[in-house]
Amino acid sequence: MSFTLTQWLAHLEKLHPVAIDLGLERIRIVAERLGLLSGPIARRVVTVAGTNGKGSTVAMVEAVARAHGLSTACYTSPHLLRYNERLTLDGNEVSDEALIDAFERIDAVRLETGLTYFEMGTLAALVIIRDRAPDMAILEVGLGGQLDATNIIDADVGIVTSVALDHADFLGTDIEKIGTEKAGILRAGHPAVLGSRNMVASVAAHAASLPVSRCLVLGADFDWRRDDHDGWQWQRPDGAFDDLSLPDPGLPLDNAASALTALEALGIPLDSERLIQALSGIRLAGRMQRIGRYCLDVAHNPHAAGYVADQLMLRPVTRRVALLGMLGDKDAEGVIEALWPVVDDWLPVTLSGARARQAATLADIIRARGGEVVAVADSPAAGIAWLEQHSQHDDVLVCGSFFTVAEALARLERGEGTA
CATH class of the missing domain: 3.90.190.20 (Mur ligase, C-terminal domain)
Structure with missing residues (x-):
């Protein structure tokens, strides 16, 4: 008899002796058996890392992409009320049935490979996303970056929102080393968006060492400013402020500007009316x-x-x-x-x-x-x-x-x- 989702989640908590076990070796083995590494899971992949601001950035990337007619899949963590919140497809929470099917498929091929609760959840999300093949997959890093389970997937654009001290037991207290860890989501030949005015030097240094196709830094390559209409204007990477007054989404505007910059870096033409539509309707649980x-x-x-x-x-x-x-x-x-x-x-x-x-x-x-x-x-x-x-x-x-x-x-x- 198949487990219910509640039973599966309880089972996942017992599969590995520790709750957090950073590293990609184990999850790569299972991902290869599932065929997740043999081709793209979506037409475009956006990966978002950072100490703070990941959730709001993901929400704004998703909202703007959907307003422009793109199908989306968003994987975030942790959840607040329901596990299903972690994966949304075109804005709708994934069903229990889809998650159960994914867990069963993973369990059938993992054999003796131990996986953490988060690793199993990440693989389930990636299986569902791959099967659906959306126009855009948006992945929020759980902890760190380079060794996080989400990093088995190559990002077409990587966003690092901020770097500060947190999760010291796993990431340490050396802020530059933490920056290098978070920059591990960036990929050679693909754009990077650095969404903090006070980004630690190691993030840009890592981007330069790859090198990425273009490293776009808030306050240098793109920006935003308040306008006279209780809204804000985005400064595109070409250096010009748009005359368009955008609605305040009620989320950090550093993250809003980063989201728009990442989408433009992917070559998505952004339409004024659709931007206003997207940013007017964002509501993110647990953020102000x-x-x-x-x-x-x-x-x-x-x-x-x-x-x-x-x-x-x-x-x-x-x-x-x-x-x-x-x-x-x-x-x-x-x-x-x-x-x-x-x-x-x-x-x-x-x-x-x-x-x-x-x-x-x-x-x-x-x-x-x-x-x-x-x-x-x-x-x-x-x-x-x-x-x-x-x-x-x-x-x-x-x-x-x-x-x-x-x-x-x-x-x-x-x-x-x-x-």
């Missing part, structure tokens, strides 16, 4: 997502938290509380410091799992800085329940981890705590 008085963002490192703080500066409120839940291997002190200017009160929560940081530990860090801790809770859901009973704050920031946002979002989408 508003539900009533709640703002949910998956920011879990100081760089991402700084962006959240900058956006909240633009939204004056009477009093804001942060419901903060983090994993133990993340820089809690740095995140709290970045959010400090825009948060009045704090509600630390404990996440489930062995990697979780205890709410009491977060509370100690906050109190040591002189912050006001209104309560601690043993889960994000319990934190929201407390806020609904006791809080008069007119703005609630939920952040610190995908796990924090996922649990809070599940409760809020049931209508519990949206007042």
Whole structure:
């Protein structure tokens, strides 16, 4: 009898002794047996790496491509509410049946080769994408770049959004080495888009060593600026600012400009009306997502938290509380410091799992800085329940981890705590 998707996902967690095992040797063996490396999986492949901004960049590449009539497949991670979120086909979540079929096909050929949960999921996504053969596949790197499972596929254009410290247990703390790792998605003879004004030198150096056909750097080869119509203008790589006023997608405009630059680098003619259409309708769960008085963002490192703080500066409120839940291997002190200017009160929560940081530990860090801790809770859901009973704050920031946002979002989408 075939497993359900839920049973398959539980099974995948037991296939390999460690959850994260960077390297491509094992996954390449199975990918070759599946025929994934014998030809392209799509007409064009865009791979997106970076510490922060990957998800929003992928979303904007996809939206613009679809608005221009291209069929798309997007593979991202992690998910918030449903595993199916990780693979969308023309904007629709993949079905349980397609995932189950892919897992069965992979399991039939992997034999004794052990694969992690992420590697199995990546192979399943690639099998489904290859079978569908879309005009464009957009792949988000899970962790790092060069050794990430997605990197078994050659990208027609590689985007590196940013490089900052995160996942130190796996990538280390040498920022230049981290940059080289993330630049490992770039391919000789294909364009590279570097979407940060403060990109570490090793990324461009790696691109030059390949060499790529063209290395396009934000602030040098392309850019954006605000206009007088509450929108923005894109500076194309030819150096000219478009007169066209584009709508603000509610996502970082560095990433929006990078997405457009990558599409143009692929030779896709971009139409003004379709650009406006695409950028007007983007909604990305867990990225400055508003539900009533709640703002949910998956920011879990100081760089991402700084962006959240900058956006909240633009939204004056009477009093804001942060419901903060983090994993133990993340820089809690740095995140709290970045959010400090825009948060009045704090509600630390404990996440489930062995990697979780205890709410009491977060509370100690906050109190040591002189912050006001209104309560601690043993889960994000319990934190929201407390806020609904006791809080008069007119703005609630939920952040610190995908796990924090996922649990809070599940409760809020049931209508519990949206007042």
